[in-house]
Amino acid sequence: MTMAPVDPSAPYDRDNIFAKILRGELPCTKVYEDEHALAFEDIHPQAPVHVLVVPKGEYVSWDDFSAKASADEIAGYMRAVGKVARELGLVESGYRMIANIGPDSGQLVPHLHVHLCGGTNLGRMIPA
Numbered sequence: 342m343t344m345a346p347v348d349p350s351a352p353y354d355r356d357n358i359f360a361k362i363l364r365g366e367l368p369c370t371k372v373y374e375d376e377h378a379l380a381f382e383d384i385h386p387q388a389p390v391h392v393l394v395v396p397k398g399e400y401v402s403w404d405d406f407s408a409k410a411s412a413d414e415i416a417g418y419m420r421a422v423g424k425v426a427r428e429l430g431l432v433e434s435g436y437r438m439i440a441n442i443g444p445d446s447g448q449l450v451p452h453l454h455v456h457l458c459g460g461t462n463l464g465r466m467i468p469a
């Protein structure tokens with residue numbers, strides 16, 4: 342599926358792919374779920390471990406989430422991201438968290454997601 346870059350000022354689109362996954366309308370390979378977050382494998386992994394962690398609330402990006410989410414939602418989501426990384430065994434070897442926000446980042450799905458990547462040496466953060 343071809344997706345356009347996310348417009349950060351657009352309202353939340355309830356038909357985005359991750360909203361459909363959260364509602365159970367599209368399948369995913371679930372890694373973790375609690376009241377605040379769902380984690381599942383990226384469909385096109387770019388590292389041996391590549392998991393996406395999404396908050397359950399309707400937030401387009403980190404910008405939207407950090408401005409509008411409640412303290413409970415923010416704490417719950419942050420704790421879930423850390424817990425998933427620990428449960429995946431990524432802490433000792435190390436891992437990278439990526440959150441793309443808006444056009445220059447290449448964000449394609451307009452529901453906040455953190456990429457958790459690991460399982461190999463990931464090289465430079467931003468390739469030269």
Ligand code: 5GP
Binds near residue numbers: 370449
């Ligand atoms: P973004 O560029 O928005 O930060 O990343 C979107 C990510 O979502 C990409 O890594 C892409 O592979 C992943 N993705 C897109 N569609 C699906 C899907 O239907 N299921 C899953 N599990 N991942 C998806």
